[in-house]
Amino acid sequence: MHKGLLVFGGAFICCFLWGSAFPGIKIGYRLWNIGSSETFRIIRFAGIRFLLAGVLVILFASLLRKKPLLPGKADLKPIFILSIYQTIGQYVFFYVGLAHTTGVNSAVVDSLTTFFAIIVSCLIMRMEKLTAAKIVGCILGFAGVVIINLTPEGFSFRPLGDGLVALSALCYGVSSTLIKKYSARHDTVLLSGYQFIFGGAVMIAIGEAGLLISGSSQAPSQSIELPKALLILVYLSLVSSVAYTLWGILLKHNDVSTISIFGFMNPVIGVVLSALLLGEGSELGIKYIIALLLISAGILTVNKAPFKFRKS
Secondary structure (H helix, E strand, O other): OOHHHHHHHHHHHHHHHHHHHHHHHHHHHHHOOOOOOOHHHHHHHHHHHHHHHHHHHHHHHHHHHOOOOOOOHHHHHHHHHHHHHHHHHHHHHHHHHHOOOOHHHHHHHHHHHHHHHHHHHHHHOOOOOOOHHHHHHHHHHHHHHHHHOEEOOEEOOOHHHHHHHHHHHHHHHHHHHHHHHHOOOOOHHHHHHHHHHHHHHHHHHHHHHHHHHHOOOOOOOOOOOHHHHHHHHHHHHHHHHHHHHHHHHHHHHOOHHHHHHHHHHHHHHHHHHHHHHHOOHHHOOHHHHHHHHHHHHHHHHHOOOOOOOOOO
């Protein structure tokens, strides 16, 4: 099979899984009876998801390689740093933010990940040049986010919703450049699995501590449909384990621009699936179409020329 088809297939799988996470998480809240104001239960739910995702990654990789996949001493620091940005920071903000906004809005705001990755790699980590095309692309992307928050009353940006999802995107922007950097010297699958395990454990601890300190009940107030609730939890864990591991492998063996251009599919898939699965069809209007077109145009503009990373 042609390499281009393999890259497209792998990137599309990642984007579809990530896009499905927007409505999937909100469905998970409903099945587990987690309210939008129950911040610590939200964080604990996310922690369980990622801990399970990490276990799945390491288990499958160990079975395929016919030996336990264990981290060495040199792997510990990259695992810790990645978990801070890719799991703990990104998803504490994302899960809490998603509880305070619509699946459609979060799908569009979260598309800022591509632009934050460019800003971090160019201005902070100095891995590439900041070109005019990249600046124009960033402006187009931010314009899309502004349009999505326009209301008849004027500009609307909810800090506990869209603001936290944007901070989540910033954390991912940092983690994506770190993955590219670390994958040159470390096993991408190993880093992905163990950073999920460490990050998930920390999030569970934060959630449990918060519930204990606040005196909140750790059990849902209503009975839950356990089979469905467990199924969505396993699905969300597979979203993380499959998508991030595959994306990391794609980044390791291809230019960042070649892979990141497929990111425009995330908000599109997220918007469509949110409309279909959450009944948010009324959210779809002309401003969402314009915003998605601007964001797509921004990503295409940014990736007009391939990134050239400096050799370390």
